Amino acid sequence: MNFDLDLSIQVLERTPPAMHAMLGGLSEPWVSGTEGPDTFSPFDVVGHLIDGEETDWMPRARIILARGADPRFEPYDRFRHRARNVDRTMSSLLAEFARLRSDNLTELRSWRLGPAELGLPGTHPSLGPVTLRQLLAAWVVHDLEHVAQAARVLAKQYGTEVGPWVPFLPVLTDHPVPRS
Amino acid sequence: MNFDLDLSIQVLERTPPAMHAMLGGLSEPWVSGTEGPDTFSPFDVVGHLIDGEETDWMPRARIILARGADPRFEPYDRFRHRARNVDRTMSSLLAEFARLRSDNLTELRSWRLGPAELGLPGTHPSLGPVTLRQLLAAWVVHDLEHVAQAARVLAKQYGTEVGPWVPFLPVLTDHPVPRS
Numbered sequence: 001m002n003f004d005l006d007l008s009i010q011v012l013e014r015t016p017p018a019m020h021a022m023l024g025g026l027s028e029p030w031v032s033g034t035e036g037p038d039t040f041s042p043f044d045v046v047g048h049l050i051d052g053e054e055t056d057w058m059p060r061a062r063i064i065l066a067r068g069a070d071p072r073f074e075p076y077d078r079f080r081h082r083a084r085n086v087d088r089t090m091s092s093l094l095a096e097f098a099r100l101r102s103d104n105l106t107e108l109r110s111w112r113l114g115p116a117e118l119g120l121p122g123t124h125p126s127l128g129p130v131t132l133r134q135l136l137a138a139w140v141v142h143d144l145e146h147v148a149q150a151a152r153v154l155a156k157q158y159g160t161e162v163g164p165w166v167p168f169l170p171v172l173t174d175h176p177v178p179r180s
Numbered sequence: 181m182n183f184d185l186d187l188s189i190q191v192l193e194r195t196p197p198a199m200h201a202m203l204g205g206l207s208e209p210w211v212s213g214t215e216g217p218d219t220f221s222p223f224d225v226v227g228h229l230i231d232g233e234e235t236d237w238m239p240r241a242r243i244i245l246a247r248g249a250d251p252r253f254e255p256y257d258r259f260r261h262r263a264r265n266v267d268r269t270m271s272s273l274l275a276e277f278a279r280l281r282s283d284n285l286t287e288l289r290s291w292r293l294g295p296a297e298l299g300l301p302g303t304h305p306s307l308g309p310v311t312l313r314q315l316l317a318a319w320v321v322h323d324l325e326h327v328a329q330a331a332r333v334l335a336k337q338y339g340t341e342v343g344p345w346v347p348f349l350p351v352l353t354d355h356p357v358p359r360s
Contacts, residue, residue, distance in 0.1 A: 001209050001337040010206055011334065017201035022194055022327065029181050030190065127344040134343035141342050144335035145351040147202065148328040154191065155324035157181040162321050163314035164307040171325040174354060 003133050005113055008140045013105055015143040016098035019046060022150060024094055031090050033157040035175065042150045046093040047081030049146055053100035055080065057139040058107065064122040064132045065111065072123040108136075183313050185293055188320045193285055195323040196278035199226060202330060204274055211270050213337040215355065222330045226273040227261030229326055233280035235260065237319040238287065244302040244312045245291065252303040288316075 001007070023031070023042050034041045040048060060073045085093060111117070118133040155171045166172055181187070203211070203222050214221045220228060240253045265273060291297070298313040335351045346352055 001213065001341070003338070003341040007207055007209065010210065014202055014206070018198055021197035021201040026190055026194070027187055029187065033181065124344070127348070130343055130345070134341065134345065137338045137341035137343075138345040138349065141335045141338050141345070141349045141352060144331040145349055147331040148335070148351050148354075151324040151328040151331070155321045155328070158183070158317045158321050161181070161183040161314065161317035163310055163317075164304070165310070165314065165318040165321070168307070169318065169321045169325055170355070171328050172321060174328075175350075 003118070003137050005118070005136070008136055009105060009108070011140045011143060012101065015049070015147065016094070016101050018147060019049070019097065019150065020094045022147075022154075023090060026090070030154055030157065033153060035153055035156055040149065040153065042153055043085070043090055043093070044081060045146050045150045045153070046090065046097055047085045047088075048078065049143070050093060050097050050100060051077070051080045051084075052139075052142065053097065053104055057135065057142075058104045060122060060135055061108070061132060064120050064135065065117065067120065070123070071121060073125055075125045183298070183317050185298070185316070188316055189285060189288070191320045191323060192281065195229070195327065196274070196281050198327060199229070199277065199330065200274045202327075202334075203270060206270070210334055210337065213333060215333055215336055220329065220333065222333055223265070223270055223273070224261060225326050225330045225333070226270065226277055227265045227268075228258065229323070230273060230277050230280060231257070231260045231264075232319075232322065233277065233284055237315065237322075238284045240302060240315055241288070241312060244300050244315065245297065247300065250303070251301060253305055255305045 023046065026042070031043050032041045034044075055074070056076050063071050063073060113132070118131065118136070120132045122130050122132065122135065124130050152171050152174055155169070159166070159172050162169060162172070203226065206222070211223050212221045214224075235254070236256050243251050243253060293312070298311065298316075300312050302310050302312065302315065304310050332351050332354055335349070339346070339352050342349060342352070
């Protein structure tokens with residue numbers, strides 16, 4: 001598929017309700033389970049998506065659209081959510097993520113981006129030159145990455161309970177060395 | 181986590197709304213994209229989950245609970261949905277999945293399963309001896325497997341559009357030899 005703004009927004013607007021449907025109201029052992037030390041629980045995943053709304057995708061798009069001489073992005077802190085959300089509940093994080101995403105998509109739509117804007121350059125702190133089109137495509141894929149991660153982390157909590165079914169359920173053995 | 185019936189039902193009842201939130205109303209290129217020949221599109225994934233409701237998990241649980249001399253499961257056809265759903269829409273499949281799952285969970289709850297029932301044996305056609313507890317745990321993990329798969333298959337449609345972001349988005353390179 002080639003990048004398409006409307007098709008991208010279709011996915012971006014579905015992620016908060018999808019995360020809410022999968023994770024909202026789940027009991028504690030599901031919400032806080034991880035794949036191992038220093039990996040994300042479903043609670044961490046939602047916190048990380050909130051960090052993305054506040055500090056990653058749209059702030060970087062604004063840097064590109066400002067058309068400055070040095071459109072270099074701020075580095076992104078993958079663990080900002082850990083301290084930020086110590087006293088939060090999954091329910092409140094899901095609501096906050098939905099609100100932030102909705103506001104960001106309202107702003108994104110208001111820009112009425114065309115091919116000229118989508119081709120504008122930015123500079124990623126470690127990946128180097130990128131375009132606005134690539135940034136927005138990466139936002140979509142990043143959402144789906146973390147939907148898949150939340151499902152995988154939940155699945156792994158029952159890794160031994162399925163007994164002999166393990167070879168039929170590859171989600172249990174994906175990412176044998178998990179990353180956050 | 182140890183198997184718990186109520187915690188299992190928490191996940192099982194969330195899968196239809198999660199799939200609906202992620203996939204309902206998406207445009208065609210998202211719905212029909214795959215990871216390659218003979219792999220599932222998101223449309224196929226929902227069809228496969230419907231097959232599971234009709235022919236896999238609950239029929240096998242009933243075989244176990246019948247306590248017959250030979251509690252052997254019928255083999256499961258992973259591609260039943262292909263012919264079955266030729267003329268269907270994603271919207272109608274999502275509604276059918278939700279209805280079948282709801283009916284199955286009503287029946288599951290009505291059994292009021294305790295440790296004695298959960299330990300009853302069945303015989304998987306290729307995996308051999310299993311228990312009802314393992315069957316139900318595998319049902320939960322199978323749901324999450326396919327939520328993760330649907331998200332991964334969507335993500336891969338933008339595999340080249342993200343440009344240099346590929347190494348930061350491992351969902352794009354998971355399952356390099358994909359299975360259905």
